Amino acid sequence: MSNSEKVTAAAGRPAIADKVRESLGKRYRAEQRFQLYGIIAITMAILFLGFLFASIISRGISAFQATYVNLEINFDESVIDPDGGRDPEVLHKASYRGVLRQSLQDLFPEASGRSERRALLALISNGAEFQLRDLVVENPELIGTRQNVWLLAAAEVDSVVKGQVDLDLDESQRRMSDQQVGWINQLQNDDRVERRFNTTLFTNGDSRDPEQAGLRVALLGSFYTLLVTLALSFPIGVAAAVYLEEFAPKNKWTDLIEVNINNLAAVPSIVFGLLGLAVFINLFGMPRSAPLVGGLVLTLMTLPTIIIASRAALKSVPPSIREAALGVGASQTQTVTHHVLPLAMPGMLTGTIIGMAQALGETAPLLMIGMIAFIVDPPSGVTDPATVLPVQIYLWADSPERGFVAKTSAAIMVLLGFLILMNAIAVLLRKRFERRW
Amino acid sequence: MSEATTLTDPIISAHSRVPEMSIADVELPKETVGDITADHPTMTTRNVDVFYADKHAIIDVSLDIGRNEVVAMIGPSGCGKSTFLRCLNRMNDTIDICRVTGDIKLEGDDIYSKDMDVVLLRARVGMVFQKPNPFPKSIFENVAYGPRIHGLARDKTELEEIVHQSLERAGLLNEVKDRLDQPGTGLSGGQQQRLCIARTIAVNPDVILMDEPCSALDPIATARIEDLIDELKQNYSIAIVTHSMQQAARVSQRTAYFHLGHLVEVGATDQIFTNPRTKLTEDYITGRFG
Numbered sequence: 001m002s003n004s005e006k007v008t009a010a011a012g013r014p015a016i017a018d019k020v021r022e023s024l025g026k027r028y029r030a031e032q033r034f035q036l037y038g039i040i041a042i043t044m045a046i047l048f049l050g051f052l053f054a055s056i057i058s059r060g061i062s063a064f065q066a067t068y069v070n071l072e073i074n075f076d077e078s079v080i081d082p083d084g085g086r087d088p089e090v091l092h093k094a095s096y097r098g099v100l101r102q103s104l105q106d107l108f109p110e111a112s113g114r115s116e117r118r119a120l121l122a123l124i125s126n127g128a129e130f131q132l133r134d135l136v137v138e139n140p141e142l143i144g145t146r147q148n149v150w151l152l153a154a155a156e157v158d159s160v161v162k163g164q165v166d167l168d169l170d171e172s173q174r175r176m177s178d179q180q181v182g183w184i185n186q187l188q189n190d191d192r193v194e195r196r197f198n199t200t201l202f203t204n205g206d207s208r209d210p211e212q213a214g215l216r217v218a219l220l221g222s223f224y225t226l227l228v229t230l231a232l233s234f235p236i237g238v239a240a241a242v243y244l245e246e247f248a249p250k251n252k253w254t255d256l257i258e259v260n261i262n263n264l265a266a267v268p269s270i271v272f273g274l275l276g277l278a279v280f281i282n283l284f285g286m287p288r289s290a291p292l293v294g295g296l297v298l299t300l301m302t303l304p305t306i307i308i309a310s311r312a313a314l315k316s317v318p319p320s321i322r323e324a325a326l327g328v329g330a331s332q333t334q335t336v337t338h339h340v341l342p343l344a345m346p347g348m349l350t351g352t353i354i355g356m357a358q359a360l361g362e363t364a365p366l367l368m369i370g371m372i373a374f375i376v377d378p379p380s381g382v383t384d385p386a387t388v389l390p391v392q393i394y395l396w397a398d399s400p401e402r403g404f405v406a407k408t409s410a411a412i413m414v415l416l417g418f419l420i421l422m423n424a425i426a427v428l429l430r431k432r433f434e435r436r437w
Numbered sequence: 438m439s440e441a442t443t444l445t446d447p448i449i450s451a452h453s454r455v456p457e458m459s460i461a462d463v464e465l466p467k468e469t470v471g472d473i474t475a476d477h478p479t480m481t482t483r484n485v486d487v488f489y490a491d492k493h494a495i496i497d498v499s500l501d502i503g504r505n506e507v508v509a510m511i512g513p514s515g516c517g518k519s520t521f522l523r524c525l526n527r528m529n530d531t532i533d534i535c536r537v538t539g540d541i542k543l544e545g546d547d548i549y550s551k552d553m554d555v556v557l558l559r560a561r562v563g564m565v566f567q568k569p570n571p572f573p574k575s576i577f578e579n580v581a582y583g584p585r586i587h588g589l590a591r592d593k594t595e596l597e598e599i600v601h602q603s604l605e606r607a608g609l610l611n612e613v614k615d616r617l618d619q620p621g622t623g624l625s626g627g628q629q630q631r632l633c634i635a636r637t638i639a640v641n642p643d644v645i646l647m648d649e650p651c652s653a654l655d656p657i658a659t660a661r662i663e664d665l666i667d668e669l670k671q672n673y674s675i676a677i678v679t680h681s682m683q684q685a686a687r688v689s690q691r692t693a694y695f696h697l698g699h700l701v702e703v704g705a706t707d708q709i710f711t712n713p714r715t716k717l718t719e720d721y722i723t724g725r726f727g
Binding site for chain 1 (some may be wrong): 447526528533556557558559560564565568570571572573583586587610636637639640692
């Protein structure tokens with residue numbers, strides 16, 4: 001280095017190389033600092049995300065398993081079908097609660113008192129009697145036999161089996177008495193308790209009993225709502241963007257429209273809910289709590305997002321492609337449909353799916369149009385009452401029962417799963433369309 | 438012609454030219470010097486003015502483009518030669534603030550009249566752009582697009598024939614015949630530009646406009662395109678805008694010199710480069726400003 005200094009000095013020129021070298025160190029340090037900031041930002045983002053996922057998953061994972069209890073059920077003909085006619089109506093109305101109570105009593109004969117018997121029955125889910133009923137109605141030949149049947153346990157039993165209840169606490173401070181815990185232990189020792197994958201979570205609608213509550217209504221409701229939203233917002237959004245970007249004259253009116261679209265994107269979503277309530281339900285008389293209205297409201301909400309993303313995608317298509325098409329005599333419409341749209345499609349799809357993901361997680365406007373109702377029966381179409389995943393999460397988070405704590409986190413996991421799935425589809429679609437050069 | 442080539446060495450003309458005078462110092466002639474007419478004009482333009490909002494970009498230009506000849510338009514940057522070229526197929530329509538007045542005729546039809554369909558006009562007046570801009574589709578689709586939208590081929594065989602013929606005439610067929618289904622954007626710059634020429638001649642226009650078609654290409658690719666232009670003039674009328682005076686000298690029969698929106702001088706290419714009649718033209722081709 002000193003050699004080169006001498007050479008440059010000898011040549012009588014200012015030692016530019018040395019000056020540059022001086023500043024080089026500063027420049028590289030600035031660069032490193034800049035990179036460090038980036039790495040810190042990303043690390044923090046990943047940490048927060050990891051914390052979020054860890055807390056949700058650790059709390060919610062247990063809800064994907066449900067506790068079942070194996071009982072030897074005596075399908076007593078004198079209780080279920082005293083006439084022996086096997087009339088489905090009679091089988092439907094029979095007291096299966098009595099059958100269940102009898103079976104429990106056979107297993108624990110020491111429980112004799114009225115309150116003890118009630119405590120015993122509380123071990124099994126309220127839904128168990130319907131489970132037995134459905135079993136008998138489907139297989140009438142079971143009547144008069146004794147069968148081992150796996151029945152859904154009550155949510156409190158589920159919590160005890162999963163170790164979520166602190167049994168060292170004083171008996172008066174927990175929902176399960178020492179006697180009940182003793183019975184559970186006895187059942188476990190007899191291998192009569194099992195944890196299985198919780199299909200109820202996906203096949204049932206909402207319920208007051210945590211062990212019976214499921215996401216079916218919310219999943220279907222979200223599906224129908226998003227279907228309506230997608231079917232309306234994608235074509236309308238793309239058409240609006242194409243018109244504004246490719247055909248509309250640039251004047252005061254289009255400027256005004258552009259400003260207002262940007263404003264709409266920033267309007268709080270609950271305002272759209274109020275609008276939906278006033279216009280779609282009160283004025284047009286559409287059904288309350290219906291995915292149709294939810295979809296319409298979310299369409300209004302996602303349209304600005306889709307229009308802005310689509311316009312950006314159209315803007316990013318190089319003008320040389322338009323010139324090339326116009327130059328060989330393609331009309332304006334041909335230029336747009338043959339060349340510009342295919343190139344802009346990946347960007348438009350990305351914008352649309354981001355809008356859809358936003359709509360999937362939206363709660364506030366749906367509360368305004370009644371999608372917060374307690375709904376047990378799954379909707380069969382877009383006009384049936386339904387709820388959606390985020391609203392279901394809100395409802396469960398609001399419920400006092402311990403079983404809903406895990407359920408809430410499980411529902412969040414399902415929602416996040418769908419969001420990840422949608423984003424993956426967005427990436428795949430973009431890759432697919434981009435491969436068409 | 439060889440004399441013209443030596444007059445304007447590419448290095449002097451294009452890069453290290455030191456301006457000895459400012460463009461604004463020069464006094465513009467009142468009228469175009471030289472003969473603006475062609476013997477068999479395909480396109481005629483008379484008293485064309487172009488405005489970009491308030492800016493008067495082309496001032497009273499009249500020029501013919503003759504059949505089977507190449508007209509070169511030269512001039513310093515911003516002199517309006519590209520703007521003028523883009524009037525000839527109404528490409529300026531895409532610019533909202535652009536307004537064109539005057540009389541531009543293609544085979545006697547006023548191209549700015551209400552009766553002229555702009556799609557039909559652009560089918561008859563093809564254009565090759567400065568930067569090669571093939572569609573992001575296959576080579577075949579690039580060439581087939583024009584004939585297909587205009588319904589020039591009755592069936593697939595005919596379409597294939599048009600595509601092959603056009604590629605052949607653009608001198609590209611031998612290089613790409615085994616990979617017609619591959620993306621046109623995967624070709625080299627020179628090949629892409631020849632593909633764009635093939636795309637233009639596939640529609641079989643009357644006139645081909647070329648807007649600095651070689652400015653993004655290396656000398657070898659440029660030479661190929663220039664040879665191609667020479668061949669194409671047997672079938673088409675060609676107007677070419679170029680920054681390279683050698684190119685104008687090599688490919689054109691007539692040359693028009695534009696300056697600040699005025700058409701200063703028009704004449705046979707030999708005469709313009711060896712014996713310019715105005716001081717402005719002489720200053721430009723000898724490299725005194727640019």
